[in-house]
Amino acid sequence: xxxxMWIIIGTMIVTYIPRVLPFILISGKPLPRKVxxxxxxxxxxxxxxxxxxxxxxxxxxNPLAAGCGLxxxxxxxxxxxxxxISVMGGIAVTxxxxxx
Numbered sequence: 708x709x710x711x712m713w714i715i716i717g718t719m720i721v722t723y724i725p726r727v728l729p730f731i732l733i734s735g736k737p738l739p740r741k742v743x744x745x746x747x748x749x750x751x752x753x754x755x756x757x758x759x760x761x762x763x764x765x766x767x768x769n770p771l772a773a774g775c776g777l778x779x780x781x782x783x784x785x786x787x788x789x790x791x792i793s794v795m796g797g798i799a800v801t802x803x804x805x806x807x
Contacts, residue, residue, distance in 0.1 A: 750784065750788060750790050751784060753790060762780075762797070765801075769804075772805045773801060775800050775801060776798065776804070778800075779797050780794060780796065780797030781793075783796055783797075
């Protein structure tokens with residue numbers, strides 16, 4: 708194998724271990740209630756961290772469209788708790804507002 712292939716394989720192993728290690732260590736063990744409550748907030752934190760900065764800057768000419776998309780995504784995420792439908796719905800609402 709070439710040197711590049713060994714670098715790629717080494718990189719795969721080094722990044723795979725810290726990703727799978729927590730699952731191996733806690734599998735089959737009940738989590739404390741406080742940890743479960745903390746994990747329930749991750750979808751909202753991810754929604755804010757991943758979508759909010761890009762959504763605000765995405766449409767500088769029409770902040771109303773971005774605001775409507777963000778409002779839908781935030782409300783849907785708050786009521787239903789899903790990320791995928793929140794994101795897709797926010798995109799759809801923004802697109803519809805841009806059409807009009």
